[in-house]
Amino acid sequence: MTLPFELSMDTLRNKRGIKWGKYPADVIPAWVAEMDFTVAHPIGRAIAETVREQEFGYPQREGRATEAVLADAFAARMQERFGWAADPALVQPLSDLVQGTFAAVWAFSDPGDGVILQLPAYPPFHMAIHDTGRRLIDHHLRSDGERFVQDLDALAAQVDARTRIFLLCNPQNPTGRAFTRAELQAIADFAAARDLIILSDEIHADLVHDDHAHIPIAALGPEVAARTVTITSATKSFNIPGLSCGVMHFGTPELQQRFHARIPHRMLGHPSVIGVDATVAAWRHGQAWLDEVKPHLARMRDKVDAFLTAELPALRWHKPESTYLGWIDCTALNLPGTAHDFFLERARVGFSPGEAFDPEGGRGFARINFATSPRILDMILERMAEAVRSHNRG
Numbered sequence: 001m002t003l004p005f006e007l008s009m010d011t012l013r014n015k016r017g018i019k020w021g022k023y024p025a026d027v028i029p030a031w032v033a034e035m036d037f038t039v040a041h042p043i044g045r046a047i048a049e050t051v052r053e054q055e056f057g058y059p060q061r062e063g064r065a066t067e068a069v070l071a072d073a074f075a076a077r078m079q080e081r082f083g084w085a086a087d088p089a090l091v092q093p094l095s096d097l098v099q100g101t102f103a104a105v106w107a108f109s110d111p112g113d114g115v116i117l118q119l120p121a122y123p124p125f126h127m128a129i130h131d132t133g134r135r136l137i138d139h140h141l142r143s144d145g146e147r148f149v150q151d152l153d154a155l156a157a158q159v160d161a162r163t164r165i166f167l168l169c170n171p172q173n174p175t176g177r178a179f180t181r182a183e184l185q186a187i188a189d190f191a192a193a194r195d196l197i198i199l200s201d202e203i204h205a206d207l208v209h210d211d212h213a214h215i216p217i218a219a220l221g222p223e224v225a226a227r228t229v230t231i232t233s234a235t236k237s238f239n240i241p242g243l244s245c246g247v248m249h250f251g252t253p254e255l256q257q258r259f260h261a262r263i264p265h266r267m268l269g270h271p272s273v274i275g276v277d278a279t280v281a282a283w284r285h286g287q288a289w290l291d292e293v294k295p296h297l298a299r300m301r302d303k304v305d306a307f308l309t310a311e312l313p314a315l316r317w318h319k320p321e322s323t324y325l326g327w328i329d330c331t332a333l334n335l336p337g338t339a340h341d342f343f344l345e346r347a348r349v350g351f352s353p354g355e356a357f358d359p360e361g362g363r364g365f366a367r368i369n370f371a372t373s374p375r376i377l378d379m380i381l382e383r384m385a386e387a388v389r390s391h392n393r394g
């Protein structure tokens with residue numbers, strides 16, 4: 001059976017983008033967070049209209065600035081999906097979320113200040129701390145046997161008076177944790193006790209599976225919102241990262257003013273009108289597509305889970321509660337090099353390297369992206385199993 005949003009291997013191989021272009025043609029890519037699927041029709045239609053009419057001048061939409069329309073669509077979406085009353089007046093449009101992370105780190109801390117980051121972590125978060133001259137306070141998530149959990153007591157011992165920001169990724173990339181209300185409240189209390197800004201990347205919010213739920217941390221209450229900057233976009237859940245459009249939301253006007261005192265609005269430029277059109281179409285009219293894609297992602301996750309259990313017991317993961325990414329522990333293989341290099345060389349499968357997410361402890365891990373068709377995922381898994389069998393044979 002072909003999925004309604006499936007793309008064939010030939011089509012994927014002919015794409016010009018980085019996912020299928022990075023590795024040689026005999027490698028199956030399972031790395032960057034992008035899905036091997038067609039996008040929702042309303043997104044295609046919105047872009048086609050702009051192209052057909054050659055609307056490439058300075059834009060407005062619905063008789064207003066495009067950014068006001070984007071902010072309204074964001075607030076309406078947050079209310080509808082998560083019951084969170086975000087304020088459109090407190091939105092800063094972004095070209096991409098990494099830009100937003102860098103800008104917020106810059107605005108709410110000074111060189112040498114500490115930024116807490118839960119590890120393993122999406123590589124640009126490391127860069128946002130390192131490249132701005134801030135100090136990493138590494139807060140390792142640890143396995144409790146079932147899932148990755150935080151140890152805030154251990155973190156308390158690491159934090160000092162110059163720690164300014166708790167950089168949170170919820171849902172978490174790469175572990176796929178969707179933090180519970182109690183966990184988020186503990187983070188909020190921790191931040192309140194030390195007067196930290198919470199910078200919360202919630203880009204994967206739409207992709208929470210089973211009976212887990214996404215809770216925007218700013219929705220916990222006004223005191224939490226008053227120290228929270230949330231960044232999000234439609235780019236992961238609707239598969240449009242190349243269209244470069246996202247938003248940053250400040251919990252209060254005071255936070256917004258503090259941010260703009262360091263980063264004037266015009267310094268961030270504007271997302272392109274095609275990105276705005278696509279994002280607004282996704283948020284307003286894309287849910288039917290997402291309602292088909294999400295159960296498929298959960299099935300692909302279950303396929304990986306069943307395969308690891310049956311065929312590759314030396315490899316372990318905690319079944320992700322969200323996202324289409326998983327953090328696979330390959331340390332039991334005792335590989336001489338990195339897990340990434342092993343699977344690239346021996347399986348011809350291209351994962352994201354674990355060491356990019358956790359420079360010290362990540363070499364034996366690989367991040368898989370399972371947002372593909374069952375056919376392609378079967379090939380990835382079979383190739384992994386064959387590589388491990390040949391490794392075990394010596």
Ligand SMILES: Cc1ncc(COP(=O)(O)O)c(C=O)c1O
Nearest residue numbers: 033096097098122173201203241
């Ligand atoms: C947690 C997280 N934040 C941000 C991004 C990238 O967002 P952007 O392309 O808008 O910078 C990703 C992409 O994988 C991500 O996983």
